[in-house]
Amino acid sequence: MHEQEHRLQSLLTGQNFNAESDMDEWLETAKGYAHAYAQATNGIAVLSDFQNNVNHIYSGLFGQTLGLPEYAENKNSVFEHEVFDNIPDEELVERHILELRFFRFLESVPATQKPDFNATCVVHFQRQGMPPLSVLHTTRYLLCHANGSIWLGLCTYAPFPQTNEVMEGCIINTRTGETVCLEQFDSRLLSRRQIEILSLLAKGEGSKQIADKLSISVNTVSRHRQDILTRLRVTNTAAAVEIGLRMRLI
Template identity: 35%
Template sequence: MVKNNHFKDNRRQLDRLLRSAPLPADGSRMAELIGYAHTLTRLENTVVVISDMQRGESRIIAGGFGVTLGLTGYDSEDSIWEQRILELMLPEERENKFIAELRFFHFVRHLPKHRKSDYYLECILRFILEDGSNINVMHKMYYVYDDENENVMYAVCQYSPIVSDLKCKSRCVNSLTGETIDLASTDNDGILSGRECRVLSLINDGMKSAEIAERLHISIHTVSRHRQEILSKLKVRNSIEACRLAMVMGLISQ
């Protein structure tokens, strides 16, 4: 039950991150992506999910691999999350997927605008087939930005059977240079500042704002500002969620 709650928390956080900016409708862009997805599924038998951040819905285009996964007839979702595909994953894999996507979001968020589209996410996930057997699946995720390369308009996810070894569980790939970054081994610089991590660590230890202010020799007002910044950057609702997520991401120690 605890793991399931963690999964739901991470899903809510990503939902708030990705859908935070209102965007104009762009039917031509969606049509272009659907055409791309149909071509890709014909060539690679893959499964492609296109999530529309403004409308909060997804289109699923499944090639032959979709039949293997039992996704026949699954072509849309009233959510930016592909629920039937998520249900095929082992519980810990759902958690791993959302943590990887949260790390990726923060990684590209700090890139210059002209470089954001250069990167995509790669993860290995384990799925459970109808006969109870497991299969390793390569999950790739791409963000499609608005014309200013500022806000995410669509997320395009691709699911395919593993065809090569990937030594790390998730990584960020530069599609121009082939550069790869193991997201699990990054130090998360840029997500929270050193002082914010320190404040959150003390919150996790059970200290109140006045005690934190005294310990760090800062004002209570400054502690309150750090608290708000932490919640905003992690896109969580309260300090409990912030501490839990920060521990999972290695921002603070358990």
């Protein structure tokens, strides 16, 4: 499992969930949405239950040509590894990082408005003996608890006009049609000083070197380093640097 995928799964399944009386009814309704999408578009719809670490995959004719059954339930993961196996590693990493950014963005959105947004990107399915196939991939969170925890997510996949170009992922407010400026949001994740320190870490400099260069104490550098890990939701400096580079923070 990619480190980004492991981090994302830990975030999604480790939320503070509340037991609600109508959960079974909501789950069945959401399953109906996923099934209807797959049937109407011939695409793939994946309903992820983050509270119970389960996913439900519904496949139209497009998904079935990839060898997916019309319906499958996976009780061991919220992620659709059967689908991920068709996506190149580099694109899969970018997909996971986009959802990480999406999750962080939604922390600033009221619970009732979270379902209004989705994260969209184009990935390329690899098929043996055939050219890569462009696929539009969208992630949305269907249902949130009153405390803001995201319970049900829906990921969809549908063929997209053929392109070999890398298309920038984006977050869209589906109620207003507006696209979220990720660069402006990302820039608020870290302070100016933290970005400065992360940039020096990316160059291989240690805490003592950074402290001398910025005329601050080593303890201050250490505190900033820990804050950077917390804000980017990573466990080590290498992962922080990778996220910082991919999010264009540095």
